[in-house]
Amino acid sequence: MTLRHLRAMALPPALAAAFLFSPHAVAQDDPDVVADPDRGRVVYQRIGYCVTCHGWAGDGKSGISMHAPVGANLRESLLDAEALAGVIQCGIPGTGMPYHDSAAYRDDRCYGQVMADFEGEKPPVRGKTFREKQLADLVAYLQAHVVGLGAPNYDECADYFGTSAVKACAYLKTN
Numbered sequence: 001m002t003l004r005h006l007r008a009m010a011l012p013p014a015l016a017a018a019f020l021f022s023p024h025a026v027a028q029d030d031p032d033v034v035a036d037p038d039r040g041r042v043v044y045q046r047i048g049y050c051v052t053c054h055g056w057a058g059d060g061k062s063g064i065s066m067h068a069p070v071g072a073n074l075r076e077s078l079l080d081a082e083a084l085a086g087v088i089q090c091g092i093p094g095t096g097m098p099y100h101d102s103a104a105y106r107d108d109r110c111y112g113q114v115m116a117d118f119e120g121e122k123p124p125v126r127g128k129t130f131r132e133k134q135l136a137d138l139v140a141y142l143q144a145h146v147v148g149l150g151a152p153n154y155d156e157c158a159d160y161f162g163t164s165a166v167k168a169c170a171y172l173k174t175n
């Protein structure tokens with residue numbers, strides 16, 4: 001899914017615009033917090049379970065030993081750090097993409113909406129709540145290893161799976 005799609009499909013355009021330029025979408029306000037992509041990978045895999053929907057490679061289809069992924073191809077995402085953090089915090093209402101800010105939809109920090117606004121519709125899905133540092137690490141991971149990269153290759157897969165690479169990444173061996 002592209003940013004254009006995010007604007008056009010998932011959200012009413014006015015809300016999307018408000019969100020994209022809203023200060024709430026800032027990943028971290030404290031410049032002393034140094035984001036760590038390696039820790040972010042752990043959030044991706046085992047804390048936020050992003051991997052179950054987006055796949056190990058973030059492409060929404062690399063589902064080796066995962067449940068069939070159903071998420072967007074994050075490798076093609078056009079979102080910058082701030083917008084990534086915003087989507088992770090607020091989720092995408094009406095889709096499976098969960099929110100990870102415990103205050104989301106309690107107040108109107110996300111798209112100007114609260115839970116009551118979804119009466120009669122599918123309510124936003126709640127994910128695990130992240131600390132600010134976990135969110136920053138996760139965004140750093142996405143930027144270092146997922147967003148903007150092309151199709152996943154064997155080396156990347158081996159880096160991800162470590163000792164289980166032989167089995168997990170066999171499908172990417174070209175010879």
Ligand code: HEC
Pocket residue numbers: 001002003006010044048049050051052053054070071072073074076077078079084087088092095096097098100138
């Ligand atoms: C239950 C499945 C599910 C889980 C878990 C999940 N996502 Fe998603 N995610 C989706 C779906 C589905 C979409 C596409 C929604 C749409 O159609 O607009 C999406 C969209 C996104 C987008 C927007 C991409 C773009 O360019 O517009 C980002 C970023 C994202 N997910 C990151 C994450 C991260 C990081 C995690 C883990 C914290 C995560 N997701 C967990 C299902 C999931």
